[in-house]
């Protein structure tokens with residue numbers, strides 16, 4: 001094929017384009033506050049941004065214009081202080097800017113041989129997290145894409161370990177493998193069970209939504225054979241409730257089972273002196289996860305996955321292949337070996353840089369401040385006769401109802417709020433009753449802003 005006369009070349013000097021892109025990034029990173037923006041319809045995007053992927057290319061200026069003028073405003077700014085739905089993100093300035101360095105550096109994060117410096121720094125962060133949680137110095141793991149992949153990888157390691165133990169004892173495989181978690185555990189555990197083709201044994205929780213040792217004991221009694229792990233949640237996504245981690249861990253240990261703690265959202269609060277006691281018992285974990293892109297002020301996407309005995313994870317996850325053996329057999333620390341992944345971005349590096357910049361103390365203070373705002377707004381909601389707390393907040397999630405409102409009332413209000421640019425607060429529900437919810441992890445989310453959002457319910 002001969003090149004068309006005006007065809008672009010991917011190796012052409014693109015200095016000017018690079019500067020234009022960096023200028024855009026600089027502008028996006030220096031907003032105070034960033035516009036909330038809003039999703040666009042498919043029709044709108046088809047009209048204004050179609051046919052961008054074609055044989056000849058648009059050229060950088062035109063492509064960048066499509067992004068800045070059409071695509072970017074059609075994406076919500078999840079770091080906007082009024083974005084308090086789902087679990088938002090609120091990366092520090094250092095973490096966000098350093099993510100550009102990760103992008104610019106083409107570091108292969110799967111192996112020590114290729115990425116030693118970056119892998120070392122990531123491991124410093126994992127070792128610090130392990131120490132906060134109370135795992136021994138020999139603990140280790142890897143930053144994976146998200147909590148969903150972190151939970152799956154931990155459970156695969158747990159099952160592999162149980163399988164090896166059975167094989168070593170000359171015992172047959174159980175008819176079905178199973179793990180225990182609570183009814184309030186995250187949907188990613190169901191997804192993991194589906195991928196692994198294992199069953200979930202749901203332990204029941206009390207009115208406070210907390211998993212206890214007794215409930216796990218009861219579930220194990222009913223489960224029969226084939227259980228390979230018990231999963232506790234350190235901060236449920238809906239309510240921010242921390243399970244009784246020591247009780248659950250003690251029961252898991254007594255039964256010789258792998259104990260995994262899903263702390264994707266809430267485990268970050270172990271850093272705050274005010275909430276540290278809630279996490280009593282984390283040191284019993286065989287594995288845990290926490291998502292820096294949730295409450296450790298790092299950009300998407302990163303989940304810290306840590307194992308008490310990393311060798312058990314390696315036995316389950318290391319990939320072998322002719323072209324890989326030089327890496328696999330090196331005896332060095334290869335992050336690929338510790339999760340269901342091979343090629344990987346050093347996605348833990350923005351968090352490392354941010355921690356190295358500000359210090360752990362700044363993180364403790366930021367998390368404590370989020371928790372203070374949560375309690376302030378909960379007090380205001382409690383004092384308002386039109387509002388009702390669904391549960392007392394424990395970490396930084398507040399769930400509440402507006403007296404007399406049905407789902408369509410929440411929907412109309414939520415839509416108006418988004419259009420006003422003040423915030424994103426979507427309807428949620430509990431036990432069939434509609435409600436709404438603030439998840440507060442952004443240092444710029446103030447009580448004053450949340451009061452404005454509450455006031456908007458009265459209009």
Ligand SMILES: *Cc1c(COP(=O)(O)O)cnc(C)c1O
Nearest residue numbers: 146147148186188237262264265
């Ligand atoms: C968010 C969350 C997950 C899933 O994490 P992703 O990073 O979204 O994949 C798992 N467990 C809990 C408790 C969570 O809050």
